[in-house]
Amino acid sequence: MKKYVILISALVLGCSTAKQQSATAVSSSNLTAEGKLFTALFQQRAAEYKALCFQAFNIAHIRVDEALLLPQSGPLAIVTDIDETVLDNSPYDVKQSLQGKDYEQKSWEEWTALSRADTIPGALPFLKYASSKGVKIFYLTNRAETERKGTLANLVKFGFPDAVNENLILKQTVSSKEARRQKIAETHNIILLMGDNLADFSALFDKKPADERLKNTYASAADFGKRFIVLPNPVYGDWEGAVYQYNLKLKAAQKDSVIKSVLKSY
Numbered sequence: 001m002k003k004y005v006i007l008i009s010a011l012v013l014g015c016s017t018a019k020q021q022s023a024t025a026v027s028s029s030n031l032t033a034e035g036k037l038f039t040a041l042f043q044q045r046a047a048e049y050k051a052l053c054f055q056a057f058n059i060a061h062i063r064v065d066e067a068l069l070l071p072q073s074g075p076l077a078i079v080t081d082i083d084e085t086v087l088d089n090s091p092y093d094v095k096q097s098l099q100g101k102d103y104e105q106k107s108w109e110e111w112t113a114l115s116r117a118d119t120i121p122g123a124l125p126f127l128k129y130a131s132s133k134g135v136k137i138f139y140l141t142n143r144a145e146t147e148r149k150g151t152l153a154n155l156v157k158f159g160f161p162d163a164v165n166e167n168l169i170l171k172q173t174v175s176s177k178e179a180r181r182q183k184i185a186e187t188h189n190i191i192l193l194m195g196d197n198l199a200d201f202s203a204l205f206d207k208k209p210a211d212e213r214l215k216n217t218y219a220s221a222a223d224f225g226k227r228f229i230v231l232p233n234p235v236y237g238d239w240e241g242a243v244y245q246y247n248l249k250l251k252a253a254q255k256d257s258v259i260k261s262v263l264k265s266y
């Protein structure tokens, strides 16, 4: 019996090694795809990733309690991003990267239509807590209208509070979330903004060059952990776009060159 177990283990190991090798072969000159495999590994397997998420939501919890003690001017709201803030899309990144591919709208929409994203650690209990205290939750995302059904189904599946059409604010024409944030602020007192991307917090970060993002981050330092709750996302985001100066047409080899040109060594 033991012999069979060893044999089967060897076969399984052999298969996975072969699979890894073929993935390496496809993407051997593609730093982006390989980098995304490694960062997705951090998101999926590092307990430290989970700890960072818990840290973010623990701070958010404190901020909600503080807000509840203050005299309230209008209904309170939390505006949260969805991807890599409350839902975990790392399986999509892994699948793309194993094929040597980066993000593509078509395959992305196929993934979101499955409604199979798991929750980000701590997101659901935190939002349920805030909702139980009367705070409205708005899901402000750059997912497209075509993704509405799958997105809602994914949120509803886990019992996310306020997962209804009116509170799911998708991208219409522009990526900037500023106008949509302002619209919510007309009727609600937004106590917290949650996101993995700086553009989830302020127009100060909308498609800005890397040095300006950095400068504005230092200028906003006091807001992080206060009004702004930041979740870690090492896999993708405007931080990556800024490295490429938002040039969406760069080929993998060109991205490799840019990455090597901006990294510091000694």
Ligand SMILES: [Mg+2]
Pocket: 081, 082, 083, 084, 085, 195, 196, 197
């Ligand atoms: Mg996001």
